[in-house]
Amino acid sequence: MSAKITIHDVARESGVSIKTVSRVLNREPNVKADTRDRVQAAVAALNYRPNISARSLAGSKAYLIGVFFDNPSPGYVTDVQLGAIARCRQEGFHLIVEPVDSTADVEDQIAPMLATLRMDGVILTPPLSDHPVVLAALEREGVAYVRIAPGGDIDRAPWVSMDDRLAAYEMTKHLIGLGHTDIGFIIGHPDHGASHQRHQGFIDAMRDAGLPIRDDRVEQGWFSFRSGFEAAEKLLGGVDRPTAIFASNDDMALGVMAVANRMRLDLPAQLSVAGFDDTPGAKITWPQLTTVRQPIHAMAGAAADMLMHGVEREEGAPPPSRLLDFELVVRESTGPAT
Amino acid sequence: MSAKITIHDVARESGVSIKTVSRVLNREPNVKADTRDRVQAAVAALNYRPNISARSLAGSKAYLIGVFFDNPSPGYVTDVQLGAIARCRQEGFHLIVEPVDSTADVEDQIAPMLATLRMDGVILTPPLSDHPVVLAALEREGVAYVRIAPGGDIDRAPWVSMDDRLAAYEMTKHLIGLGHTDIGFIIGHPDHGASHQRHQGFIDAMRDAGLPIRDDRVEQGWFSFRSGFEAAEKLLGGVDRPTAIFASNDDMALGVMAVANRMRLDLPAQLSVAGFDDTPGAKITWPQLTTVRQPIHAMAGAAADMLMHGVEREEGAPPPSRLLDFELVVRESTGPAT
DNA sequence: GCTCGCCATGACAGCCTTGTCATGGCTAAG
DNA sequence: CTTAGCCATGACAAGGCTGTCATGGCGAGC
Numbered sequence: 001m002s003a004k005i006t007i008h009d010v011a012r013e014s015g016v017s018i019k020t021v022s023r024v025l026n027r028e029p030n031v032k033a034d035t036r037d038r039v040q041a042a043v044a045a046l047n048y049r050p051n052i053s054a055r056s057l058a059g060s061k062a063y064l065i066g067v068f069f070d071n072p073s074p075g076y077v078t079d080v081q082l083g084a085i086a087r088c089r090q091e092g093f094h095l096i097v098e099p100v101d102s103t104a105d106v107e108d109q110i111a112p113m114l115a116t117l118r119m120d121g122v123i124l125t126p127p128l129s130d131h132p133v134v135l136a137a138l139e140r141e142g143v144a145y146v147r148i149a150p151g152g153d154i155d156r157a158p159w160v161s162m163d164d165r166l167a168a169y170e171m172t173k174h175l176i177g178l179g180h181t182d183i184g185f186i187i188g189h190p191d192h193g194a195s196h197q198r199h200q201g202f203i204d205a206m207r208d209a210g211l212p213i214r215d216d217r218v219e220q221g222w223f224s225f226r227s228g229f230e231a232a233e234k235l236l237g238g239v240d241r242p243t244a245i246f247a248s249n250d251d252m253a254l255g256v257m258a259v260a261n262r263m264r265l266d267l268p269a270q271l272s273v274a275g276f277d278d279t280p281g282a283k284i285t286w287p288q289l290t291t292v293r294q295p296i297h298a299m300a301g302a303a304a305d306m307l308m309h310g311v312e313r314e315e316g317a318p319p320p321s322r323l324l325d326f327e328l329v330v331r332e333s334t335g336p337a338t
Numbered sequence: 339m340s341a342k343i344t345i346h347d348v349a350r351e352s353g354v355s356i357k358t359v360s361r362v363l364n365r366e367p368n369v370k371a372d373t374r375d376r377v378q379a380a381v382a383a384l385n386y387r388p389n390i391s392a393r394s395l396a397g398s399k400a401y402l403i404g405v406f407f408d409n410p411s412p413g414y415v416t417d418v419q420l421g422a423i424a425r426c427r428q429e430g431f432h433l434i435v436e437p438v439d440s441t442a443d444v445e446d447q448i449a450p451m452l453a454t455l456r457m458d459g460v461i462l463t464p465p466l467s468d469h470p471v472v473l474a475a476l477e478r479e480g481v482a483y484v485r486i487a488p489g490g491d492i493d494r495a496p497w498v499s500m501d502d503r504l505a506a507y508e509m510t511k512h513l514i515g516l517g518h519t520d521i522g523f524i525i526g527h528p529d530h531g532a533s534h535q536r537h538q539g540f541i542d543a544m545r546d547a548g549l550p551i552r553d554d555r556v557e558q559g560w561f562s563f564r565s566g567f568e569a570a571e572k573l574l575g576g577v578d579r580p581t582a583i584f585a586s587n588d589d590m591a592l593g594v595m596a597v598a599n600r601m602r603l604d605l606p607a608q609l610s611v612a613g614f615d616d617t618p619g620a621k622i623t624w625p626q627l628t629t630v631r632q633p634i635h636a637m638a639g640a641a642a643d644m645l646m647h648g649v650e651r652e653e654g655a656p657p658p659s660r661l662l663d664f665e666l667v668v669r670e671s672t673g674p675a676t
Numbered sequence: 677g678c679t680c681g682c683c684a685t686g687a688c689a690g691c692c693t694t695g696t697c698a699t700g701g702c703t704a705a706g
Numbered sequence: 707c708t709t710a711g712c713c714a715t716g717a718c719a720a721g722g723c724t725g726t727c728a729t730g731g732c733g734a735g736c
């Protein structure tokens with residue numbers, strides 16, 4: 001380990017005071033171009049890296065962004081991490097990941113960490129985006145946060161989301177366009193805000209097409225494979241079957257496909273199946289799953305951006321937020337109604 | 339935000355010097371039980387949390403553990419994180435996650451972060467556990483690290499692993515026990531040390547049972563669904579098919595199942611399929627996948643433990659390391675040979 | 677009863693950086 | 707030519723904690 005070099009070494013090397021080095025490092029104004037170059041040369045020559053602890057102790061930034069999650073889908077979680085990190089790296093920030101078990105005492109889990117770490121901001125993923133205790137703790141500790149895909153209370157804080165309602169609407173329209181009129185729907189986990197919006201998109205599309213929604217065609221799920229499996233057993237149990245099923249996420253759609261497989265139904269000839277999320281699992285089936293690609297990576301990146309650059313909020317105005325585009329991914333699991 | 343309370347407040351409240359508070363906080367000796375209690379009471383009363391930046395600036399610990407990964411399997415990655423965090427929380431440590439793109443300049447990615455963050459240790463997941471540039475950078479910067487499931491150069495640094503060879507051996511024995519004599523095998527990604535060991539386990543079991551291994555029954559894969567799919571197409575392409583296929587991980591096994599599904603093979607009657615890892619995907623198929631449960635959670639926890647408590651290495655002795663137990667998970671995708 | 681020695685505690689410096697404020701040099705205006 | 711005013715720079719303190727070392731109190735031994 002090379003003896004660690006500090007800002008003093010750089011200052012001496014370039015013949016200025018440490019404050020000037022600091023100014024160059026932080027891109028502050030009031031440094032002559034010539035001086036700036038000299039300092040940067042010294043930094044490069046000495047291979048100097050500022051010490052993050054000293055920085056955050058002295059200054060106001062911690063160079064740390066937190067990601068809180070309590071999400072059963074590993075694909076979603078890593079995607080968020082990757083998206084956030086990509087942005088953070090550019091600005092010299094780092095990512096602290098903190099799983100939060102929302103069935104245990106949430107306050108106990110996050111309060112200590114918030115106080116010791118004093119992160120610059122926290123990215124909240126569903127269902128934590130709508131967890132009242134989490135939001136309250138963050139606000140109490142004065143830590144900025146951005147919610148990803150929140151379900152309600154939209155004006156409370158900045159968020160990044162996509163139009164779940166519209167996406168579900170488009171997917172339903174896709175099925176209707178294939179000739180399906182009798183479509184089953186599986187609702188997502190009630191704690192996730194997106195669940196309601198996706199359901200609403202389905203309802204709107206059916207209504208706009210003048211199609212009825214039978215009560216026995218809508219089942220409650222929990223975003224898990226198992227819940228999709230069970231819902232599908234009910235939906236496909238009778239002699240009178242829907243010709244398509246739209247599940248509110250991919251895992252549940254895979255559950256539907258498992259049931260269909262077991263029943264020896266031919267996909268998509270006898271049953272079309274659509275999911276939502278475009279998780280890696282969507283490509284891992286036969287036939288591959290028609291689904292909605294969420295811009296998870298981009299959403300996390302945008303959230304990190306807002307946090308690093310300080311979410312300025314004007315009094316009275318709604319918090320700065322972003323709605324990103326989704327993409328309908330049509331694969332082989334949906335086909336013409338027969 | 340409550341005005342942040344410091345060690346001085348606690349000291350005043352309990353009538354001792356800040357140094358004594360520090361001693362209590364760090365469980366140092368030389369504090370009277372009575373004094374210790376008073377300090378702890380004050381800490382609780384004031385809801386005091388030490389500032390991590392100040393701590394790491396003054397002391398030698400950073401209270402940060404890094405996790406480096408470049409792993410295509412999100413399930414594996416989150417499992418490692420969860421396992422590591424569970425331990426870290428108990429000791430007040432936090433987890434920094436750093437994806438490393440091993441196809442880009444690895445040095446550029448990790449050297450700056452190592453220097454600024456000065457983490458107490460880093461957990462390396464495959465294939466990074468065997469990446470020479472990563473290991474060298476860590477050693478140069480004097481950052482302790484623990485390798486998870488390294489493939490070779492075992493005495494270079496501490497590691498945590500499981501007996502991949504034995505697990506593959508047992509799985510093969512399971513298949514042989516079901517009456518299979520003609521078994522296909524799909525090798526894992528050549529960069530992962532475990533791949534070779536699993537392959538060896540398969541070879542050993544077949545040899546010990548006196549069974550031949552046909553060259554055209556062994557295919558190279560890359561741990562991805564697609565590679566499993568393609569390998570299966572070759573293995574199952576001819577009229578003369580193996581009665582069982584053992585894939586070196588679950589994703590590839592799922593690829594095999596997709597091919598079998600498409601060929602309308604009845605599982606496990608016409609083909610037994612076995613995987614390795616017990617990822618969430620293993621339960622997401624029909625029939626559910628027989629596989630090997632890796633103690634990923636426990637391995638990560640053990641690695642975190644070693645890092646937090648300082649990996650003491652005696653000169654000449656091999657580094658302290660741990661081999662954890664695996665578990666054969668027999669589900670419905672394997673059955674008697676017909 | 678006194679001294680030695682150990683144990684519990686405290687004063688102080690130091691970790692590395694940023695923020696504040698003062699200083700000196702320069703330009704433009706009087 | 708002088709001075710106000712601005713800009714670039716530097717000296718110094720502060721930030722919260724731990725490590726070192728000195729100090730004071732106490733019990734044991736003589």
